[in-house]
Amino acid sequence: MKFFIDTANLAQIQEAQELGVLDGVTTNPSLMAKEGISGDANVKAHYKAICAIVDGDVSAEVIATDYEGMIKEGEELAALDEKIVVKIPMIKAGVKALKYFSDKGIKTNCTLIFSAGQALMAAKAGATYVSPFIGRLDDISTDGLDLIESIRIIFDNYDFGTEILAASVRHPMHIIQCAEIGADVMTGPLSAMEALLKHPLTDIGLAKFLEDHAKANG
Numbered sequence: 001m002k003f004f005i006d007t008a009n010l011a012q013i014q015e016a017q018e019l020g021v022l023d024g025v026t027t028n029p030s031l032m033a034k035e036g037i038s039g040d041a042n043v044k045a046h047y048k049a050i051c052a053i054v055d056g057d058v059s060a061e062v063i064a065t066d067y068e069g070m071i072k073e074g075e076e077l078a079a080l081d082e083k084i085v086v087k088i089p090m091i092k093a094g095v096k097a098l099k100y101f102s103d104k105g106i107k108t109n110c111t112l113i114f115s116a117g118q119a120l121m122a123a124k125a126g127a128t129y130v131s132p133f134i135g136r137l138d139d140i141s142t143d144g145l146d147l148i149e150s151i152r153i154i155f156d157n158y159d160f161g162t163e164i165l166a167a168s169v170r171h172p173m174h175i176i177q178c179a180e181i182g183a184d185v186m187t188g189p190l191s192a193m194e195a196l197l198k199h200p201l202t203d204i205g206l207a208k209f210l211e212d213h214a215k216a217n218g
């Protein structure tokens with residue numbers, strides 16, 4: 001399972017990269033705005049800065065919602081760095097844009113996926129990744145993990161090459177359950193990744209080991 005970090009914060013990306021388990025980065029317009037990044041030149045410079053840190057795919061989202069605009073913006077983003085994956089919303093013009101980029105060999109991430117039908121459409125159009133938002137489904141009392149399971153079955157039935165990128169991951173159990181189901185990738189906050197490595201018995205055990213070692217060694 002690949003681990004992507006879902007942030008545009010350079011310090012957190014650096015920290016996750018140094019941890020040694022990072023496979024890529026996802027961003028979205030809200031995450032860019034949260035970092036105070038605005039204006040075309042600044043946004044592009046920020047994507048380049050992210051690409052310089054991480055070894056792996058970096059999703060950069062288009063703002064345009066019409067086909068021509070998505071193509072223009074997506075091509076500009078893809079030209080920034082070979083790590084850039086053009087992130088495209090699941091709308092009708094987006095499906096056409098996915099096909100265009102797929103035919104050109106440019107990687108895509110179809111975002112804002114909330115149903116298996118949307119994931120199937122994106123896969124048919126040749127998306128590299130589909131991003132089902134599990135946390136946002138959970139927020140409205142709908143099991144996000146059921147969606148991951150359903151997409152897994154569909155993609156396996158037809159051997160689609162499109163990878164399931166579980167997005168809107170909020171906590172470590174989301175990661176574990178996505179791994180059990182067989183999501184190819186998860187994207188979430190650094191805190192959710194770090195929570196995976198923690199266990200109180202590990203801390204208690206380590207303290208006892210160090211205490212016994214200290215006693216035996218004066």
Ligand code: G3P
Nearest residue numbers: 006028135136167168169
């Ligand atoms: O980047 C897309 C997705 O991961 C957003 O997550 O927490 O805003 O629902 P969240």
